[in-house]
Amino acid sequence: MIVAIVSLMGMGLALGALLGAASKWLAVEENPIEAELQAMLPGSQCGQCGYVGCAQAAAALARGEAPVTLCPPGGRAVAEALAKKLGVKADLSAHEEKVPQYAYIRPDLCFGCTRCMAECNVDAIIGATKQMHDVIADLCHGCGKCALVCPTQGIEMRPVPATVSSWHWPKPQRAASAH
Amino acid sequence: MKIFDIPGGVHPVYRKELASEQPIRPLPPPPRLYIPLQQHVGALSVPIVAVGSHVSKGQVLCVRQGTLSATQHAPTSGTVVAIESVTAPHASGLAQDTIVIEADGRDAWAELPEPIDDPLAADPQQIIDRVAGSGIVGLGGAIFPAAVKLGMGKQYKLDTLLLNGAECEPYLTCDDRVMREHADEVIDGARIMAHALGVRRILIGVEGNKPQAIAALERAAAGDAGITVVPVPVRYPVGYAQHLTRIVTGRETPAEHRNAEVGVVTHNVATARAVHHAVRFGRPLISRIVTVTGGAIRQPSNLEVAIGALVSALVDACGGFSCEPRQLVLGGPMMGQPLPGLEVPIVKGSAGILALSADEVVEARERPCIRCGSCVSVCPCGLSPMDMAALIRKDKLDAAAKLFVGDCIGCGSCSWACPSHIPLVQYFNYANGVLAEQERQRRKNERVRTLAEAHALRVESLERAKKEARAAKLGDKTETPA
Numbered sequence A: 001m002i003v004a005i006v007s008l009m010g011m012g013l014a015l016g017a018l019l020g021a022a023s024k025w026l027a028v029e030e031n032p033i034e035a036e037l038q039a040m041l042p043g044s045q046c047g048q049c050g051y052v053g054c055a056q057a058a059a060a061l062a063r064g065e066a067p068v069t070l071c072p073p074g075g076r077a078v079a080e081a082l083a084k085k086l087g088v089k090a091d092l093s094a095h096e097e098k099v100p101q102y103a104y105i106r107p108d109l110c111f112g113c114t115r116c117m118a119e120c121n122v123d124a125i126i127g128a129t130k131q132m133h134d135v136i137a138d139l140c141h142g143c144g145k146c147a148l149v150c151p152t153q154g155i156e157m158r159p160v161p162a163t164v165s166s167w168h169w170p171k172p173q174r175a176a177s178a179h
Numbered sequence B: 001m002k003i004f005d006i007p008g009g010v011h012p013v014y015r016k017e018l019a020s021e022q023p024i025r026p027l028p029p030p031p032r033l034y035i036p037l038q039q040h041v042g043a044l045s046v047p048i049v050a051v052g053s054h055v056s057k058g059q060v061l062c063v064r065q066g067t068l069s070a071t072q073h074a075p076t077s078g079t080v081v082a083i084e085s086v087t088a089p090h091a092s093g094l095a096q097d098t099i100v101i102e103a104d105g106r107d108a109w110a111e112l113p114e115p116i117d118d119p120l121a122a123d124p125q126q127i128i129d130r131v132a133g134s135g136i137v138g139l140g141g142a143i144f145p146a147a148v149k150l151g152m153g154k155q156y157k158l159d160t161l162l163l164n165g166a167e168c169e170p171y172l173t174c175d176d177r178v179m180r181e182h183a184d185e186v187i188d189g190a191r192i193m194a195h196a197l198g199v200r201r202i203l204i205g206v207e208g209n210k211p212q213a214i215a216a217l218e219r220a221a222a223g224d225a226g227i228t229v230v231p232v233p234v235r236y237p238v239g240y241a242q243h244l245t246r247i248v249t250g251r252e253t254p255a256e257h258r259n260a261e262v263g264v265v266t267h268n269v270a271t272a273r274a275v276h277h278a279v280r281f282g283r284p285l286i287s288r289i290v291t292v293t294g295g296a297i298r299q300p301s302n303l304e305v306a307i308g309a310l311v312s313a314l315v316d317a318c319g320g321f322s323c324e325p326r327q328l329v330l331g332g333p334m335m336g337q338p339l340p341g342l343e344v345p346i347v348k349g350s351a352g353i354l355a356l357s358a359d360e361v362v363e364a365r366e367r368p369c370i371r372c373g374s375c376v377s378v379c380p381c382g383l384s385p386m387d388m389a390a391l392i393r394k395d396k397l398d399a400a401a402k403l404f405v406g407d408c409i410g411c412g413s414c415s416w417a418c419p420s421h422i423p424l425v426q427y428f429n430y431a432n433g434v435l436a437e438q439e440r441q442r443r444k445n446e447r448v449r450t451l452a453e454a455h456a457l458r459v460e461s462l463e464r465a466k467k468e469a470r471a472a473k474l475g476d477k478t479e480t481p482a
């Protein structure tokens, strides 16, 4: 069964993996700042920055071609860390913190083609041919690639809901100028 | 007994007299009870009952997942009518998964576990298991699973059980009443806990403003050289576990470390009583004492209520509001949280419900910091609230972290002392919330990275295997003719 699914994975992923592997071999000759930058990125290879993977994003950052706010899943924390490393002053006040998302498969639309499963690089989707698929929301990093390939548009990207344990106080709003 | 000093602390108006002379009054279980799956620090408990099941009083509703979690039990007999999202008794006003029980009015007990005979000679593990199975968490508000703390004797070298009866939060009197009315049960529970921990010395720290509680405990412990009741100075927040430990033993626990590292385990007095019930009678934790008080409550009271009762039922049992409450608070006025409404359930950690009238709430306009240093001198953790708040205001959370904002216990002393009414503790709650969220995100990113790497490796090796298989096939073909 697994073999059948894997054979469906097709060229896209194989190429991705090769690129990933290639970047590993090349890392030795890379300039060190690039490796450091890459270590600061999430490493999920999600491609939400518009580059193939985190290594390419790090290279672009090192060349000064990409803004420090490029990585949506990294959020403000990664943006701040990158800005500090690169010694640039980033105006993060306007940086909209993107609400993390997770993929949700609509049971009425999924017909079990397994395409989404092949797309997911963290194996967050479970399913089998002609079976309803499901996402393990806890593993999903919200890259949205599965949603793009679903032939029935049966995958919705939903915001991860705030829970009692993840909620925290907002920043106090100041009435008068205090400090 | 020698008392050690701690830095900082404040003397807010205590207003304990509103409720302190009111004996504990049991509130009959209301017709509907709401039992959230999460009422404790740790993993969510998992329901083992279904909608429609009939449950008896004390029956397990949802089971703890792993050690750091807590089991919940039915507070009365009745039918599970829903497992749904219900507004949590939490400042966020968010909903959480909750088991809803419609009481049948019989309040009939389930078959309970057998009492442990002679617990002071029993295997400590048997007591720890019983405490875990009874769903007991720290009732002082920390809601940390009590069994985990009782098991710390295995990990640390302990010598003291410190029972926390300080109750330094203004307004609250539930622990005071428990000590006055049930001193025997508290002392018995403490002896059982000390046995489970393998320690000989029991210290009970009580703020000096509770002479009757101190007398009652001393009476109950008379003749036992291992137990000492220690009156501690009346100064908020002496009841914070680390600070109480330092006051009565002189041992300082480094911030973010456990008291157990200095040989001390702390438990609240009401938790000790719950242990007594669980061990001696097999009764799980299904009720607690709640102080309902404040200037807007007609008859301030200490009620013994079923977990899951709605706050509105408690307010009704206290004669309702005598005036329009300006603020509703869950817990005490210093560390409590605003209540999202009255239709939220009492949970294991709810020590108090305050309905404050307009003249009890300070509503002053925030003014600029005059660098008076009051906040610095009252901080019990030796922090510099003015500097941390200034940094957080400018979104420099990393810099605030370097000033140890993470060590802030959120006691609110600095806000209380600030003449400019700067909401200092709110800044620290906010900053610590964001820092915790970043930490969670960092951990998730790390996990994603590991998973992605494992995935890439697998895909790669499958590809290689396929290629090799193909090559082997080709090889076979070329080799066969030769």
Ligand code: SF4
Residues within 6 Å of the ligand: A105, A109, A110, A111, A112, A113, A114, A115, A116, A117, A127, A133, A149, A150, A151, A152, A153, A154, A155
């Ligand atoms: S791609 Fe869409 S239809 Fe195909 S298995 Fe995934 S969810 Fe189902």
Ligand code: SF4
Residues within 6 Å of the ligand: A102, A103, A119, A120, A121, A122, A123, A124, A125, A135, A139, A140, A141, A142, A143, A144, A145, A146, A147
């Ligand atoms: S969005 Fe889809 S592809 Fe991306 S991690 Fe989640 S489940 Fe996998």
Ligand code: SF4
Residues within 6 Å of the ligand: B368, B369, B370, B371, B372, B373, B374, B375, B376, B385, B386, B417, B418, B419, B420, B421, B422, B424
């Ligand atoms: S107490 Fe208030 S005014 Fe005084 S130094 Fe601290 S923050 Fe500033």
Ligand code: SF4
Residues within 6 Å of the ligand: B378, B379, B380, B381, B382, B383, B385, B407, B408, B409, B410, B411, B412, B413, B414, B415, B424, B425, B428
């Ligand atoms: S709230 Fe934090 S900073 Fe303020 S006094 Fe308490 S521990 Fe110190």
